[in-house]
Amino acid sequence: MRATVLHAPGDVRVENIEDPRIIEPTDAIIRLTATCVCGSDLWPYRGVEAVDEPIPMGHEYVGVVEEVGGEVETVRPGRFVVGSFVASDGTCEICRSGYPSSCVHRVFMSQVGTQSERARIPWADGTLVATPGMPDPDLIPSLLAASDVLGTGWFGAVAAEAGPGRTVAVVGDGAVGLLAVLAAGRLGAERIIAMSRHRTRQELAVEFGATDVVTERGDEGVAKVKELTGGLGAHSVIEAVGTQEAMEQAVRSTRAGGHVGFVGVSHDVRLNGEELFFSQIHLHGGPAPVRRFLPELIDLIWRRRIDPGKVFDLELPLDQAADAYRAMDERRAVKALLRL
Amino acid sequence: MRATVLHAPGDVRVENIEDPRIIEPTDAIIRLTATCVCGSDLWPYRGVEAVDEPIPMGHEYVGVVEEVGGEVETVRPGRFVVGSFVASDGTCEICRSGYPSSCVHRVFMSQVGTQSERARIPWADGTLVATPGMPDPDLIPSLLAASDVLGTGWFGAVAAEAGPGRTVAVVGDGAVGLLAVLAAGRLGAERIIAMSRHRTRQELAVEFGATDVVTERGDEGVAKVKELTGGLGAHSVIEAVGTQEAMEQAVRSTRAGGHVGFVGVSHDVRLNGEELFFSQIHLHGGPAPVRRFLPELIDLIWRRRIDPGKVFDLELPLDQAADAYRAMDERRAVKALLRL
Numbered sequence: 001m002r003a004t005v006l007h008a009p010g011d012v013r014v015e016n017i018e019d020p021r022i023i024e025p026t027d028a029i030i031r032l033t034a035t036c037v038c039g040s041d042l043w044p045y046r047g048v049e050a051v052d053e054p055i056p057m058g059h060e061y062v063g064v065v066e067e068v069g070g071e072v073e074t075v076r077p078g079r080f081v082v083g084s085f086v087a088s089d090g091t092c093e094i095c096r097s098g099y100p101s102s103c104v105h106r107v108f109m110s111q112v113g114t115q116s117e118r119a120r121i122p123w124a125d126g127t128l129v130a131t132p133g134m135p136d137p138d139l140i141p142s143l144l145a146a147s148d149v150l151g152t153g154w155f156g157a158v159a160a161e162a163g164p165g166r167t168v169a170v171v172g173d174g175a176v177g178l179l180a181v182l183a184a185g186r187l188g189a190e191r192i193i194a195m196s197r198h199r200t201r202q203e204l205a206v207e208f209g210a211t212d213v214v215t216e217r218g219d220e221g222v223a224k225v226k227e228l229t230g231g232l233g234a235h236s237v238i239e240a241v242g243t244q245e246a247m248e249q250a251v252r253s254t255r256a257g258g259h260v261g262f263v264g265v266s267h268d269v270r271l272n273g274e275e276l277f278f279s280q281i282h283l284h285g286g287p288a289p290v291r292r293f294l295p296e297l298i299d300l301i302w303r304r305r306i307d308p309g310k311v312f313d314l315e316l317p318l319d320q321a322a323d324a325y326r327a328m329d330e331r332r333a334v335k336a337l338l339r340l
Numbered sequence: 341m342r343a344t345v346l347h348a349p350g351d352v353r354v355e356n357i358e359d360p361r362i363i364e365p366t367d368a369i370i371r372l373t374a375t376c377v378c379g380s381d382l383w384p385y386r387g388v389e390a391v392d393e394p395i396p397m398g399h400e401y402v403g404v405v406e407e408v409g410g411e412v413e414t415v416r417p418g419r420f421v422v423g424s425f426v427a428s429d430g431t432c433e434i435c436r437s438g439y440p441s442s443c444v445h446r447v448f449m450s451q452v453g454t455q456s457e458r459a460r461i462p463w464a465d466g467t468l469v470a471t472p473g474m475p476d477p478d479l480i481p482s483l484l485a486a487s488d489v490l491g492t493g494w495f496g497a498v499a500a501e502a503g504p505g506r507t508v509a510v511v512g513d514g515a516v517g518l519l520a521v522l523a524a525g526r527l528g529a530e531r532i533i534a535m536s537r538h539r540t541r542q543e544l545a546v547e548f549g550a551t552d553v554v555t556e557r558g559d560e561g562v563a564k565v566k567e568l569t570g571g572l573g574a575h576s577v578i579e580a581v582g583t584q585e586a587m588e589q590a591v592r593s594t595r596a597g598g599h600v601g602f603v604g605v606s607h608d609v610r611l612n613g614e615e616l617f618f619s620q621i622h623l624h625g626g627p628a629p630v631r632r633f634l635p636e637l638i639d640l641i642w643r644r645r646i647d648p649g650k651v652f653d654l655e656l657p658l659d660q661a662a663d664a665y666r667a668m669d670e671r672r673a674v675k676a677l678l679r680l
Contacts, residue, residue: 093572094596102596102620104572232433232444247613256434256442256626266613273587273609277602277626280442286596286620 003116004057004321004338009047012057014319020120025069026089028124030081032063034144035115036312037324037336038085039174040265045325048267056113057321059085060147062140063119063340065128072124080135081128082298083121084290085109085148090126100126100291108287115321117340129294132302139301141309141337145179146297149335150308151290152263153179153240154297157187159261159284160236164188169214169225171250172240172264173201175311175335178208180238180263182308185209186300189236193228195221195249201334204310218245225253233258239285240264247271256280263288312337343456344397344661344678349387352397352665354658360460365409366429368464370421372403374484375455376652377664377676378425379514380605385665388607396453397661399425400487402480403459403680405468412464420475421468422638423461424630425449425488430466440466440631448627455661457680469634472642479641481649481677485519486637489675490648491630492603493519493580494637497527499601499624500576504528509554509565511590512580512604513541515651515675518548520578520603522648525549526640529576533568535561535589541674544650558585565593573598579625580604587611596620603628652677 003017020029035058043049065077075081088095088103095103107122121127135143142150153176162168162184170180173196184192185208193212194205202213214224226233233255239246242264250260251271262285276283300306314333316324317340324336343357360369375398383389405417415421428435428443435443447462461467475483482490493516502508502524510520513536524532525548533552534545542553554564566573573595579586582604590600591611602625616623640646654673656664657680664676 093570097597099597099620230433242613242617244613257437257439262617266617269613271611271613271616273582273584273606273611276611276623277582277606280439280626281624283616283623284621286617 001117002318003113004318005054006044006051006057007054008051009045012045012322012325014321017056020118022067022069023120024122025071026123026125027069028065028072028075028121028128029067029118030061030063030121031066031118032061032114032116032340034062034140034340035338036060036144037328037338038148039176041325042329043265043267045329056116058113058115059109060144061114061119062144062147066118068124074125075128075130079130081130082143082146082294083128084151084294086287086290087122087127088291089123095126098292099289101287101289115318115338127291129298131298141312142301142307143298144337145308145311146294146301148290149175149311150179150297151293152176152288154183154293155288155290156180156238156240156261156263156285157183159259160238161259162187162189162236165190166235167191167193167229168236168238169193169195169234169253170238170240171195171246171253173198173205174240176263177238177240178204178311178334179308180240181205181210182208182306184236184238186306193225193234207310218249221249222252229255235259236261238263242266242269244269251276251279251281254279254281258282259284261285311335315339341457342658343453344658345394346384346391346397347394348391349385352385352662354661357396360458362407362409363460364462365411366463366465367409368405368412368415368461368468369407369458370401370403370461371406371458372401372454372456372680374402374480374680375678376400376484377661377668377678378488379516381665382669383605383607385669396456398453398455399449400484401454401459402484402487406458408464414465415468415470419470421470422483422486422634423468424491424634426627426630427462427467428631429463435466438632439629441627441629455658455678467631469638471638481652482641482647483638484677485648485651486634486641488630489515489651490519490637491633492516492628494523494633495628495630496520496578496580496601496603496625497523499599500578501599502527502529502576505530506575507531507533507569508576508578509533509535509574509593510578510580511535511586513538513545514580516603517578517580518544518651518674519648520580521545521550522548522646524576524578526646533565533574547650558589561589562592569595575599576601578603582606582609584609591616591619591621594619594621598622599624601625651675655679
């Protein structure tokens, strides 16, 4: 089958690899309908994460089940499914407590690769959720978004305790940050401050429910959020970047007793313990437990209450994956969908 | 009046200083019944925090109101009061949200000094809570403990979400750690793991409700907590030290989705962002909002349901404050009460 493989920083190719097959009786094989490139795929693409050998890329996916192992009970061949970017058994104590992304048997789909024609999904029962039927084609981007970026933005908003009466600030205007804006709105936040200096991203943020846009960054961004919140800072801040600057901006933009939800994959971040102590914030984040939210997110998409697929501003056939990476790396695209 | 003043690391003296007087109409002057030495007083005593000029010491206190400013409404001269180690106005948005220790007008009582015969308490209405009457003498140590170490241990347990069905681990066997054990028990925790290698402290922890004692520290301590919790880690971990080792031990002892309450004043702590991200824990802490808990804690003490005063294992007259500091510095005493 055709699959996207990263050979070295900047060198991503679509090539023929062996078809996946059932290995464990809890596996499913899906034929992908669409996949996409994630901001976190850019870390190895840019060489920030080491690339020691050719690695299959991608961890977001929607598609049709082709085959299941002998122990799979909830998904059947022919069903359209959405799955989390982390496979989880769905039965361990950590899964049952709402944290499938930290399942004791978890498999990061980035280690499997999903920018390909087919993919093996471990722990199919605990990972995949079937849609009510075959989706209309225009729903595909939104369902695909639920696989990671929507689920991750949603978790950021939940971790930051966005809700009625609360002012929410979002650091980061990538797909996750924009969808955190959407999530905060759905969760009932009173005011949503999007931090962005890119006009098209600002516009999408406003379409998703942002009430204010702040273009300043770093200390100036913090000062602006404080100015908008009576000097106190936001109740809820979502960090959707993963850098030192973004984390500091998030912590410092939050009022005492407030909540930071951090969902940008941390890279070389060191948090000052004394600052955290005296900030008196709540901090929670990590790889989003997308599977927890999938039934609700699929329902909202199916009933056309949300349209997270709007974050895809570039669509290419799988074979042009290299162009998709380049466009995202150069920030010409927010997020690129790969058609199959 | 007589007051304790730190002149240089290790050089603490009780000397005559000017009596306090009402400065703001929201002030009260109290005559202290008892005060004490805190683990955090040892930071400047040991030279870990700089001592640039003679500083009045102490921030824990109980006593009788002598005089109040013109705007004080809830406490009257003659009443016995307990107050938080942070003075707070009680009316700002942060106070009302439950975080008086981050009040926009807060005054750390350590900047005022309470190891003295009298003390000026700013924001008397928002800071002090009167007891139902004059306490029996044997209740004084427990009421004094509520001023900081009990309230701080309690906040640690609340921040760590200790409660029914949960396993709680406590890192640190000082007065705050021991009282965090007591708090976790009162909050209904199912299992409480005290981490201590000192026999007398272990005994007090067990008396306060610890079900398990772990003597290992660092990575070995983490391994032991995991062994006791089916490999997952504790649901709730309270950090009551403030060092890099203790924070790492707390984070690593907590299961994914679990909660760390950190109440040890952070010194030179740097948290690894990537580790925090993948740990998927909740982190909350800081200077305890003791005032939030005082009415409940005073009630529990008054009805003799808890006996937090047991953490005081040394009692000396104020004039022997230097001996009290020495005993705590050398870990011969858990906590020293100073009589007046």
